[in-house]
Amino acid sequence: MLDWISANPRIFWTAVENHLWLSGVALLAVMLIALPLGLALTRHRSLANSAIAIVNILRTVPSLALLVIMLPVLGTGFLPSVVALTLYGLPALLLNTYTGLTEVDRDIVEAARGQGLSDVQVMTRIEIPLALPVIFAGIRTAAVQVVSAATLAAFIGGGGLGELITAGMANFNFPQLIAGAVAVALLALLVEIGFASVERVMTRSARMGA
């Protein structure tokens, strides 16, 4: 496997780079959509239930199916892959954002309003800081999901480490296949560990002085 990598450094590192771009852009899109949407849903509880039902359905669609469904709609390549990955990572963060915010103790919110904090101040000073650990856990879950699922982008020409795997399979090139598979696994693990440690630092500082 290492032999294959040292023999084909350009192919390998391009695949890694593509993979990171795919996941990074998708994760960014997930955050840009899920955070404000989750926040908005807490202000419109009547919409929240149906929105969550839709998101839960989305969650049961297998990642490969999602990618293939994108094919006739958006064609092949980088962008359709990003769209599919965004849809794939969205539920985890949306649900955590919504749950984190709704689980903030109502008495604390009531006290804040009673002291004369405006709606925006209640949100920025009380609700979001208190929901942050749950929201961040959602970002971490979404990141790991997106990095893993990005492997499948190869099926619709999105590039990434999945290409090493599909090409390795097609050509019975096992060192190439293993290189792709191990790299994806390592990448997912790194993302998980990285986000987990950031989360630990955050919770420690938010642990309210304990």
Add this chain to the structure above:
Amino acid sequence: MIRLENVSKLFAGIARAAVDSLDLSVPEGRTCVLIGPSGCGKTTTMRMVNRLIEPSSGRIIVEGEDVTQADPVLLRRRIGYVIQQVGLFPHMTIAENVATVPKLLGWPAEKIRSRSEEMLALVGLEPAQFLSRYPRHLSGGQRQRVGVARALAADPPVMLMDEPFGAVDPVVRGRLQEEFVAILRRLKKTVIFVTHDIDEAIRMGDVVAIMKDGRLVQYDTPDRLLAAPADAFVADFVGADAALRRLSLVSAADAVEEGAPESSDLRLPASANLRNVLSALLTEGRDGATIVDDESRPLGRITLAAIRARSAGRPAEP
């Protein structure tokens, strides 16, 4: 002063008004306790004063201003607010919690700090020890003290207190009631205090408003409420112990009569109330007690006969 004029609140989908054409006036510097069974509208009434609930009709005047026309957010910064669950912000220190409203009002940092220290000392917490702690490090009673300090921080003329001692144990509750009655009187705050505990009501209130089904049933001093309940509902609510509760409103110091100590007398401190005195006399099987001051000097006597006569007496007109 707080005045409610013909205030009603109807909630969507509920035919009966939660609060029904209520008129209520709390004089400047006095504490009015709203009491009644759950669902009587007492909490709704209180929450309309700081517009956490919007009244359906009527006027609410706070310090001369019709608050139904005011900006609710700015209004709430002028009204202290304490709730049973305290609702301290867990991610902020005690100092930051107490400074909430002064900070919203844009006070300079130096003034905020000295005010926070002053407030903690006022509610009996050592500032140096508590300012930098977080709420989770405090006991229930200490949190409630901080809750009151936070509500008092910007020196609002008016306070709303919703069962503020409901979540602490009875011993701590008794002590907090005693301390906060003294603080609120000294600071001359106009207070609306909600409770479902009649003993708390007569202890905290200058006036007590008993509510039922969104209406005011009786509005009177604690003594008159106990001595002359307006109807069967009030009589039932103040309970079979009304006579004893009434005695607890009178301190021994106020009830002493001239008379030389007798050898069979109990000796009781002037800080006792008549209920304590009666209980002690019955327990010891005596007919009278000599009431003494802090230095054990006799102030006079209280006899069983005198207690009985007082109990039968009419309450003072308000």
